[in-house]
Amino acid sequence: MTKHRRSAEALRLILVGLVCQAVVSCAAAVTPAAAAPPSAKMTPAEGKAAIGAIVREEIAAGKLPGAVIVVGVGDKVVLREAYGERAVLPNRSPATVDTIYDAASLTKVMATAVAIQQLVERGLIDLDKSAAAYWPAFAANGKADITVRQLLTHYAALPAGIPTRAWSGTEGALDAIVALRPLAPAGSRFVYSDVDFIVLGELVRRVSGQTLETYAAANIFRPLGMRDTGFQPPATLKNRIAPADIERGELRWGEVQDPIAFRMGGVAGHAGVFTTADDLTLFARMMASGGTKGGPAVLRPQSIATMIRPQSPPGGPALRGLGWDIDSPYSGFLAPSFSPRSFGHTGYTGTALWIDPDTQSFLIVLSNRLHPNGKGNILPMLRRIATVAGAMAGGTRQQVLSGVDVLEAEGFRQLEGRRIGLITNRSARDAKGRRTADVLYAAAGPKLVALFSPEHGLDAAREGKIASARDEATGLPVHSLYGETRRPTAAMLTGLDALVFDMQDVGTRYYTYATTMAYAMEAAAQYKLDFFVLDRPNPITGSTVQGPVLDADLVSFITYLPLPVRHGMTIGELARLFNEEKKLGAKLHVVKMRHYDRASWFDQTGFAWVAPSPNLRRLEQAVLYPGVAMVEAANVSVGRGTDTPFEVMGAPWIDGKALAQHLGGRAIAGVRFEATTFTPREWVFAGQPCQGVRIHLTDRNRLDSPLLGIELMSALQRLHSDRFAIDRTIGMLGSRESLAAIKAQVDPREIAPMWSTALDGFRVRRESSLLY
Structure with a gap:
C-alpha cells in the first residue's frame, strides 16, 4: 500500500x-x-x-x-x-x-x-x-x-x-x-x-x-x-x-x-x-x-x-x-x-x-x-x-411526514406495549387528516388510555379556563392542563408508561403550548415516564431567528425559557433545548419528521392548515403574529373577535389615517398598510368601533416580523404617547432595553441591531438541539 x-x-x-x-x-x-x-x-x-x-x-x-x-x-x-x-x-x-x-x-x-x-x-x-x-x-x-x-x-x-x-x-x-x-x-x-x-x-x-x-x-x-x-x-x-x-x-x-x-x-x-x-x-x-x-x-x-x-x-x-x-x-x-x-x-x-x-x-x-x-x-x-x-414518475410532490406519520410508517414500534397519555388538540393530524388521538387509539401495539388538552381545549376553539371532560370520538377522559392545574398531576398519570405530545406550534416565543409541553416533561421526569414528542414543522420556517431575546427574569407561562421572538425551531427541537438547559432529566424521545426542509413555510410541506388556536385561522395570520401580537398586551385591539385577527390593529383613541400614513412612510419590507375601522365582537373594546390599520402581507420572505412589532409600538408611542399604555407590552416584547429605546424615540431600525449579540448567543445555544 x-x-x-x-x-x-x-x-x-x-x-x-x-x-x-x-x-x-x-x-x-x-x-x-x-x-x-x-x-x-x-x-x-x-x-x-x-x-x-x-x-x-x-x-x-x-x-x-x-x-x-x-x-x-x-x-x-x-x-x-x-x-x-x-x-x-x-x-x-x-x-x-x-x-x-x-x-x-x-x-x-x-x-x-x-x-x-x-x-x-x-x-x-x-x-x-x-x-x-x-x-x-x-x-x-x-x-x-x-x-x-x-x-x-x-x-x-x-x-x-x-x-x-x-x-x-x-x-x-x-x-x-x-x-x-x-x-x-x-x-x-x-x-x-x-x-x-x-x-x-x-x-x-x-x-x-x-x-x-x-x-x-x-x-x-x-x-x-x-x-x-x-x-x-x-x-x-x-x-x-x-x-x-x-x-x-x-x-x-x-x-x-x-x-x-x-x-x-x-x-x-x-x-x-x-x-x-x-x-x-x-x-x-x-x-x-x-x-x-x-x-x-x-x-x-x-x-x-x-x-x-x-x-x-x-x-x-x-x-x-x-x-x-x-x-x-x-x-x-x-x-x-x-x-x-x-x-x-x-x-x-x-x-x-x-x-x-x-x-x-x-x-x-x-x-x-x-x-x-x-x-x-x-x-x-x-x-x-x-x-x-x-x-x-408521476409528479407526486413529496409531502413532509410529521412525527405521527413516521410513527405509523414504523408500525408504532416505539410505543409497543405501552399505556400512553396523549397531550394534543385538533391541530395534530396525520397526512390523511385523521386526528392523532384517533390514530393512536386504533393502533395495534400501544394502548391510548387518556388525553390531555392545553389552552383552548381539545378542539382548539375555546377561551378561558377549560374543564376536564371526555372525548366523544374515543370515550377517553380528557384532562385539562388549562383549568384547575397547568401541570399533569399524579392522579392523571396513574397507570401510564409514557406521555406523548403532539400539537402544532406557531414558531413564536409567546405561545403557551410549548410551556405546556415543558411542564408535562417535568412531570414525566418526576414520575419516571418516557416522554415522546411527535415533531411538526415550524410554520413560519425553522431557518429564521429574529427579534429580542427575552430578559431572563421575564419567563412565564407564555414563554418557558429566554428565547427570541422567532426562535426558528420545531416543537421537538424546543423539547430538546428545554430538557438540556433546564436539566429536566426527562427520558425524551423526539419522533423526527421525514423530508422536512427547515427553510420551508407551512404551505410548502404538503399539510393543510388546521387552526392551532381560535385566532390563527390562516397561515398569513401566523406569519404576522410575531409582530402584531407584540402590542396586544397594551390597550389596543389586534383583531381578536373579528374575522381578521392579527391582520388589523386599532383602538377607539387611534387616528387610523395618521397611523397608516406614518407606517406607510416607514417602507417596512413585506407589508403595506391601509387605514381601517373595525368593531371587535369580543375581547378588548368589544362592541366599540376601533380606528387603526389593516396590515397586508406582501412578501413573507422579506418581512422581519419582530421589527414590525417594534415599528407598531414606536408609531403608537410617537402619535399617541398620552394614550398608549406602552409599559404593558414588556411581557411580549421581553426586552427592557428595547422598551427604553422606543420610549426615547430611537428609530426602530437602530433598535433591531441591539438584538444581534443575544441572537448570536441563542444560535449557539440552540445548535445542539437542532434535528434538521
Whole structure:
C-alpha cells in the first residue's frame, strides 16, 4: 500500500462526513420558494430534455466528465442516455450506455445485503443474532453484542473505516476489525460504516462457504442476467471501463477506487463491484416491483418488503432498511422527490440508485466524478435530477411526514406495549387528516388510555379556563392542563408508561403550548415516564431567528425559557433545548419528521392548515403574529373577535389615517398598510368601533416580523404617547432595553441591531438541539 493511497483513505473518510454535511448545507441554502420539488407531471420528452440540460451544465462546470442516466417508470425505461465522456485521459473517449463504472458503495445493496437476506431465507442467518455467532473472533474488544441487523442498518456503532496500514489482504483487514472497539453501545448510535459491510461480507463467506465474489456471481448477478457486473473486471473489458483518478502518476483504470477494498484485493462487502446502467436496471426492476413482476428475482417478495421497511432502532437519527437508505442525511437530496416508501443508496465514486415502489419507478446515475483529478462533485446534480425524475414518475410532490406519520410508517414500534397519555388538540393530524388521538387509539401495539388538552381545549376553539371532560370520538377522559392545574398531576398519570405530545406550534416565543409541553416533561421526569414528542414543522420556517431575546427574569407561562421572538425551531427541537438547559432529566424521545426542509413555510410541506388556536385561522395570520401580537398586551385591539385577527390593529383613541400614513412612510419590507375601522365582537373594546390599520402581507420572505412589532409600538408611542399604555407590552416584547429605546424615540431600525449579540448567543445555544 502506497503512502499516497493511505492519505487518500484518510481523506475519503473525512469526505464521507463532509458529504453528509454538504447535503444538509445544500438543503438549508435552498430558498423557501424552491424548498419543495414541483408537483407537475413531466412527460418523458420534457424530462429527457430537462435532465440532459442539467447534466451537460454540470459537465461544463467541471463537476464530472460524463455519466449514464436511466429513469424507469412502471414497465418502461423512459430515459436511457449517456452524456459527456467516460475518459479524458489518456485519450478522450465518449461515455456510452454500456460503459462500466465502479459502483462503490452500491456494492453494499447489490451484493452484500442481498446475499445476507438470501441466507436468512435459507435459515442460515438470524438477523437478531450476534455477528459473533457466525464469526467468533469478531466478539473481541466489546463487539459480542453487535447483531447482524445492526450491521445492516449502520447502528453497530463501529468506526467508519480501518487504517490502511500495517496490514494487507483480506485476512489482514479482518484482523484489524477484530482489534477494533465500538464507538458506543450497539444500537445506540448511527455511524455510516464500511466496516459494518466488510463484516457482513465475511459472514457470507463463513456461512455459505464461498467468497463474496463467487457467491454474488452465482446467486445474484448471473441469475438476474447482469452480464457485466461483478468484482475485479477482466482486462478484456478495460476499453469499456470508466477510469478513476491518477495515483502517483498512474491512471487507476479497472481497479477499485476504495482504498480498503483495494488493499483487500478488490473484493469487499462495502465496495468493489463494477456494473453498467443496463445491468443495474435489471436489479432496480426487481426491487421496484417487490420481486413480483418485471423479470427474474433472486429474493422472495417478503424478503424485499422486509429489506425496504424501516429496520433501524426506533427514534434513531437515520432511517435505514436492511442495507438500504430510506431517510438520512445521505439521502436528503434524493428522497424528497419520490414517495415516502422510496429507498436507495449512493456511491462515493459518483453513483446513485433510488427506487420508488409506489410508482414502480427508479433513477440510476453512474458517473466517475473523480476522473481525472479527484475533485468532482455530483451532489447538486443528483438533487436536480431527482426532482425531474420524480416528476417523470408521476409528479407526486413529496409531502413532509410529521412525527405521527413516521410513527405509523414504523408500525408504532416505539410505543409497543405501552399505556400512553396523549397531550394534543385538533391541530395534530396525520397526512390523511385523521386526528392523532384517533390514530393512536386504533393502533395495534400501544394502548391510548387518556388525553390531555392545553389552552383552548381539545378542539382548539375555546377561551378561558377549560374543564376536564371526555372525548366523544374515543370515550377517553380528557384532562385539562388549562383549568384547575397547568401541570399533569399524579392522579392523571396513574397507570401510564409514557406521555406523548403532539400539537402544532406557531414558531413564536409567546405561545403557551410549548410551556405546556415543558411542564408535562417535568412531570414525566418526576414520575419516571418516557416522554415522546411527535415533531411538526415550524410554520413560519425553522431557518429564521429574529427579534429580542427575552430578559431572563421575564419567563412565564407564555414563554418557558429566554428565547427570541422567532426562535426558528420545531416543537421537538424546543423539547430538546428545554430538557438540556433546564436539566429536566426527562427520558425524551423526539419522533423526527421525514423530508422536512427547515427553510420551508407551512404551505410548502404538503399539510393543510388546521387552526392551532381560535385566532390563527390562516397561515398569513401566523406569519404576522410575531409582530402584531407584540402590542396586544397594551390597550389596543389586534383583531381578536373579528374575522381578521392579527391582520388589523386599532383602538377607539387611534387616528387610523395618521397611523397608516406614518407606517406607510416607514417602507417596512413585506407589508403595506391601509387605514381601517373595525368593531371587535369580543375581547378588548368589544362592541366599540376601533380606528387603526389593516396590515397586508406582501412578501413573507422579506418581512422581519419582530421589527414590525417594534415599528407598531414606536408609531403608537410617537402619535399617541398620552394614550398608549406602552409599559404593558414588556411581557411580549421581553426586552427592557428595547422598551427604553422606543420610549426615547430611537428609530426602530437602530433598535433591531441591539438584538444581534443575544441572537448570536441563542444560535449557539440552540445548535445542539437542532434535528434538521
